[in-house]
Amino acid sequence: MTDWVHSVVVIVPAELREVGNKLACAIGHDVVPGNTFVVPVGVDEVTGYGCRTNAMQKFLNDVEAAREGVLPEGAAIEDFDLTPEDVAALFAKDEDGKPVMIFDVRPASDMIGHFDDVLAANGLQRHAEVPE
């Protein structure tokens, strides 16, 4: 099986992390309680959570459809305590017209470093907090 041809980085604002995790469960990419958005990003404080995954073309199509408010067949968001408004919040834009959710795609062969490249392009870095 070699159709996992895309590398995808997704970063959601910290306040939408739970929504993102629930949506990942609803579309069958995770199981409850959801651990998709696990990488904290931010400098002095955590401002968002991200993930990187290889994906098939269908996943990109599903995301594009979700951006238009159409979820994949079988995605029963109400079973995961989500409303259409919750999902719409992920695809909303901020007051500067910039999408609140960072979504970046490149070939899967370039997956190493993809996440950090996206962080750098958006003025972010991993929240390198080392508990003592």
Added chain:
Amino acid sequence: MNIIPYVNRPAPLAWDLAKAIFGATGNGTWLHPADLSTVFQDAAGTRPGAAGSPLGLELDKHLGGAGDDTKDVYEIQTFGTPAQVAVYDPVTGVGSVFRTDGSNSSGVRFLLSSSMSYQMDVENTGAATLRIVTSVSGTPLHVIAPGGRLKAFVTGRSAVALDTNGTSQGTSFVVHSLREVPGLHASQATTSARPTLVRMPKTGRRNALLWSEDLTKSPWNFTNASGGASQSGNTLHFGTNNLDRIIQNVPIAVAGNRTMTVRMSGSGSVRLVWYQGNGSTGGAQAITLTETPTDYTVTANITTTGNIAGIGILNNASATPSTVTVHRAQFEDGSEATPYQRVTNAFDVHEDGVPDIWYWQGDGTDDKLTLTLASAFTGYIFIAGTKGSILEPVTFSAGAVDLGPLTYTGGTPGIFNAIGGIVGVVLLDRALTEDEQTELVEYYKGKGAKGLLVEGPELVPGDFSEFADFSEAAAAGWVNGSAGAGSVDIMGDRLVILNVGDGANMGRAYHSFSAQSGSSFVVRATLAAAVSTRAKRCAINASTSWPPSPYLINSTGTSTGSHKFAYQASSTATHYIHFFNQDTDAVKGEWSNVSVRELRPQEDWA
């Protein structure tokens, strides 16, 4: 005396890792992705593992496969008064379930041990949906359509059940087996956090193309310049334009000779060319095609770097129609064609006659597999990697032990960068003898791993007790890179980073070391003073710019402590380790025992 030439000696028996390392009583796990019977794409084990696909479940190999069939340990569950009660024959595994409505249903419940994994093989022989659920009318784990058959793993559950959904309907089934699968298995339930299973030739990858036998896939790019050209799979019909073509660009990092070889058949003629972007071409070879598949090779010197030079198959210069079938293609460094390597995506490359190396590759971001320990564990972990291997003592509490993204639970942060792709993992509840260690390392070298990682000489003078003041440290290569009125000092065995406290005048000291792209280093530093978070930052990068970024140490709280982590250089350049203070209060950051040493496999230091 008879001397038997080495080549005529009987081959030694294959070394049996499970017997040699675990014996009859050793506990732990052995993860070995080269055994495709142990790898699956999803955590439930419903889809077999394959090169280029995610790895969601890897079975422990040290106990050697499935155990007892427990399909006869069951009970009939009935809720309300369904029109039919479920039936089940524990010998044949044949049964049926029924559901009248949400309050009246009946199914078959199998009793399991929550500390054990099981593989369930179930066939739906009826006309309605069959569900594998946590209990009758409970949460569905899997759904089997009429006529379908599913093999799935169940872990950490005291029971599973079979039932159906809908109204006033039932279905029949056969439980072919419900076998214990003993061992400590590694899994990942979250799709985005699954590593990728990789297959590479043991001699390395040379063919730089992707999809070398499938021209329908990106990044192959077909152009119909004539308006009459078409593509059907790997067969191209060129029309009346000499720029009807298919190309694939590849990245060229270093200028030099490149060779491309394409096996083609067909009618008419084509040109095999370098396609260097912007429509320019070079090194063209005109080819008159025959029906016999034939290899055609062109070699040329590529002088431009970037993602711009690659294979191009163009229509003939006279722009007459032609038909070409491309059987396979290769693009490689050097001026000679070498044996063909089939490439699908970047994680699946195979060369006939060369052993495959199988390993799992994480992304360094969130990919990891997790072991779940039923009780605390003390012993050793051996991780064999494509860049190097480690053997370290471990103590784990009961619960989850992660393998990834950049280390294992309790391991040196970042060490997976130095290990590379993971060829094998052995977790054992005792120390290995020297001979066992040698055999284990050599076994995995034979599977494509490198030897144990060993630290090289010190690259940074970090024993600050050797310096009376910072001028002596500067003579040893330390640089005062403070911003504004920030400053640095030496006090006893400590490097002190001072800060004016206005948020603009901040202290920094840094020291350089040379690094090759992809090389790994072990970095140590001790926080010697308890101060705020922003006062004690450490970064490594290839720049002296202020402020350094990203941070490698950005400790929370105010406690002191030692840090050890692995760093991987992403470029061949002079690198710098920075200690700096970005606090807005006038506090000190104090460091001692700083060390940077390169990590290489033992054999590479020779």
